[in-house]
Every structure is written in C-alpha cells, then in structure tokens.
Amino acid sequence: MGLFDFLKKDNTTSSILTTDNGWPGPTYLADYTEHIAGAKKVYPFEWRRKLISTAGNSKFKIKYYGQLLHAMCDILIVGTDFAPALVVAKDIVSGQEILLFDGCKNGFNPMFCDEFTSEQITNRPLDNWYIDRNKNDSFEIILSAYYQIDFDDESEGFLEDVDENGFIELADQSKMEFEKAKRNAFDVFQIIAITENGRKIEVLAEELA
Template identity: 55%
Template sequence: MGLFDKFKKDKAKTTDNGVLGPTFLDGLTEQINEPKDLQKHEWRRRLKTPSGQKKFKIKYFGQLHADYQNLIVGLNGTPALVVAVEPVSGEEILIFDGCLHGYNAMFCDHYSEQTKNRKADKLYQAHDGTDMFELTISTYNGVDFDDEFASDVDADGFIELIDGTKVEVETAKRNGFDTLQIFGIAESGKVIEIVSEELA
C-alpha cells in the first residue's frame, strides 16, 4: 500500500469528507472517527470547546415538538434558538439560530429585530431526565449555489442576503445549509435527536 492509498484510507475513517461546515462553529468542533452513513454532502462533527470540553447542557428558545417530544422546534412561528453551555465555565456556544442560519433564513425569510433578539432561556431535558450531553452536529449542503446564484455574486465575490447584508459567497455556502440535525449522546450512551430542521 502506497502512502497516498494509506492517506485515503485514513481519511475515510473520519468525518473529513471535504465538506466545509458553518463558519460560526469554526474552532469549536472535532472530527468523528468511524462515522456511520456519512453522506457526501454532509458535514458532521462533535462539539468541543477550545479548552477541550465535550459535555454540555442546552438552553433554548422554542418548545418541544408535540409528537417527537425530544425535538426542539420554534414557537408560534418564531424559529428555534439553541445554545450549548459548558457547565463548569458557563461558556455558551450558539449552535443554531433559525433566524440567521440555513438557506431560508439567509435568502427567503424576513425577521424583525425583536424576533432576532429572543433569548434561549429554557433548560433542555430529555424525557428520561438527562440534561448533559456530548453533541454531534450535522449540516447537509444540497443547494447548488454556483448554479442558483451565479449572476448574483458581485465582482468582489460577495452575495446579498435577504436582510440586505453582503457576505462572501463561500460563507453563504457554508451557512446556507438546507438541513440541520443535532444529536445528544448521554452518559449512558443513549443517542437523542435534539434538533432536526429542514431549512430550504
């Protein structure tokens, strides 16, 4: 086996499939070894603080789904807001804001400043009482930005969002995902789906 073949094999053992994830999670995640069913258009990582902490409590704005009662969803037409809290330091990491993240929030839906300024003030707890998790985050990037927005990119490589702000097109690709999933892994090993949002 040559060096190149070994590299390809080793790379396949992690979630490093070449897909770039959300810019707001840069420096806050780590690769996952031996991923199961990783899709070619999926970015998947485990949340990790710069100091190496990997267990979190969760605060949110929204409500729990009526039928799938572990899922956080929006409330009265206002998108969910989800924050991971490292319990020792109290450090908070924004992991999803439905007013800012995903294709629809960036290119389709208008939200007032009052809506955007909602607070994640509910503590998440699974039905079995678990409130501490390792968190796995997946985004799916099925939108063909190069095709859909080719004529909208300016000479400097920026694209205008629905709220009038301009971002680099590469940033738009990374944050304009069409689906998001967040899974919590409890101390017992039980996996709980906490967020599942179609965003395009």
C-alpha cells in the same frame, strides 16, 4: 425533498468511517468542533462533527428559545408561532456558551428567503434548559449540516448575484462573502445529544430549504 425523504434513502454506498469528507461546514462553528472517528452512515453531502469547547471539554448543557415537540422516542426543539428556534450549548466545566443554531440567521431560507423583524430576532430569551425523557441534562453533542444546493451551478443563478468584491446580498439586504454564505446556507441542520450511557437523542432537525 423533505428531511426524512433523503435520510431514508439507501446509504450503503455513502457510508464512510470518517467525517473528513471535504465539507468545511458552518463558519460560526469552525472553532468548536472536531472530527468523529468511526463515523457511520455519513452522507456525501453531510458535514458532521462533535462539539468541543475551546477549553477542550465535550460535555454540555443545552439552553434554547422555542417549544418542545414530542416525536416518537425523542423530544425536538422547534420554533414558536412568534419566531424560529435559538439553541446554545454551555460547557458544564468552563461555562463557555456556543451558538449551535439560530433559525433567524442560519440555513438557506433564513439567509435567502425569509425576513424577520428586529423583535423576532432579539426577543427570544434563552430561558429553557433541555432535559430528556430520563431527566438527563448534560450531553456530548453531534452536529450535522446537509448541503444539497449547488451554489456554483450557473443554472441556479447564484453566481450572477455575486458582486465584483465576491459578496452576495441576503434576504435582510446585508451582504456576505459568497464563500462564507455557501457554508452557512445549509438546507438541513441536526443536533444529536448523547447521554452518559451512550443513548442518542435527536434534539433538533430543521429543514431549511
């Protein structure tokens, strides 16, 4: 199922007013997010949070490796022919940098299916700063990860690959704790930037399974 297929589904039964729906979300973002009050149209399989730095700030600039795809009213960050996208947020007050998405490491396919060379992983300079069509370059950021793969379903075969220590082998032959892998192997990841006047911009929408 494609990204926009399930996002276009009728969501009247899944709309809720909180992002506290039980999904713990990606481990690498655990210390940098907070719940969103009054959230709308949160899917049952969606982890959604607002980005916040350890200093408590919520305004960021976005720098990235990749190229831009003009899609309707938004400008999306996508990968290049050489390598997947890499996106980092920078706190405009403290200067703290927070990894938002690494297309070589985050998501189901990068973890369990795709293999990348060391050059693809390391040679992705963050030389570009994201600027929207109206020249805005600082934003509040909303992150969403979608989880539609049932790792605990025995018929899927993942459980039999977990070793006696609770680790599972990834595509790069490294091992990760199974519970941590389930949190980081989302099948879709989305970044929404919000301007000072409240306009929402889709910055990244990666289908990863």
